[in-house]
Amino acid sequence: xxxxxxxxxxxxxxxxxxxxxxxxxxxxxxxxxxxxxxxxxxxxxxxxxxxxxxxxxxxxxxxxxxxxxxxxxxxxxxxxxxxxxxxxxxxxxxxxxxxxxxxxxxxxxxxxxxxxxxxxxxxxxxxxxxxxxxxxxxxxxxxxxxxxxxxxxxxxxxxxxxxxxxxxxxxxxxxxxxxxxxxxxxxxxxxxxxxxxxxxxxxxxxxxxxxxxxxxxxx
Numbered sequence: 082x083x084x085x086x087x088x089x090x091x092x093x094x095x096x097x098x099x100x101x102x103x104x105x106x107x108x109x110x111x112x113x114x115x116x117x118x119x120x121x122x123x124x125x126x127x128x129x130x131x132x133x134x135x136x137x138x139x140x141x142x143x144x145x146x147x148x149x150x151x152x153x154x155x156x157x158x159x160x161x162x163x164x165x166x167x168x169x170x171x172x173x174x175x176x177x178x179x180x181x182x183x184x185x186x187x188x189x190x191x192x193x194x195x196x197x198x199x200x201x202x203x204x205x206x207x208x209x210x211x212x213x214x215x216x217x218x219x220x221x222x223x224x225x226x227x228x229x230x231x232x233x234x235x236x237x238x239x240x241x242x243x244x245x246x247x248x249x250x251x252x253x254x255x256x257x258x259x260x261x262x263x264x265x266x267x268x269x270x271x272x273x274x275x276x277x278x279x280x281x282x283x284x285x286x287x288x289x290x291x292x293x294x295x296x297x298x299x300x
Contacts, residue, residue: 109229116225117257120218121163121265125272127214128156132276134208140280141287143200149284151193152277158186159219160269167262170251171230172244173237179226183219190216 131152140148162182165175194212197204227234241247 112225112229116222117261120222120225122268124218125268127211127218129272129276131208131211131215132280134205134211135280138202138205138208140202141284143202146281146284146288148193148196148200148202149277149281151189151196153281155186155189155193155215156273156277158182158189160273165250166226167257167265168253170253171226172233172249172251173241173247174249176223176227176230176233176237179223183223186219187216 135149135152159182162175162179165178169175190212194204236242236244236247
């Protein structure tokens, strides 16, 4: 089972040298660095850009409450597996959760675009390109993790046979650095949770005002 229990992403930049040679280890280390310090933090950028475009096109003046709730659903679909990946070992269970979340996120993205298309809000090409980034990033991250853990992918394809912990959440043997986890948490709160919570509240208030105006007009 040594091949199955490979080094996890938690080893980070300190991946030890092994018999496979420096070139192979260097590739793993570069992929880990890319995931930890490149892809995950940069994920916040298109999210902020998308929210800015929503505000610029006055999402609250369209039937935007549903669209804003869809955005919250999409963030949950991605945020949950990311949190699990930061805290637990990559195994068949985690890969299954990540794959299901990526597919669900893509399906919700189609729903989101359809909802926006039928609203009064103008969806400009730049916003469509931002959506393209947000849709592709989950699959890019999943593919990178699978390349880092081919033994776990093989175990998943075998249904986890031969490994009693294949379908359990196993805390990381070597947890990620606390400053890194704190930085990612702060970034998500400041760049995702708070801005989109404000958007949802703004849409809800605008929807309530429109309902009040309709009631006054009917009375």
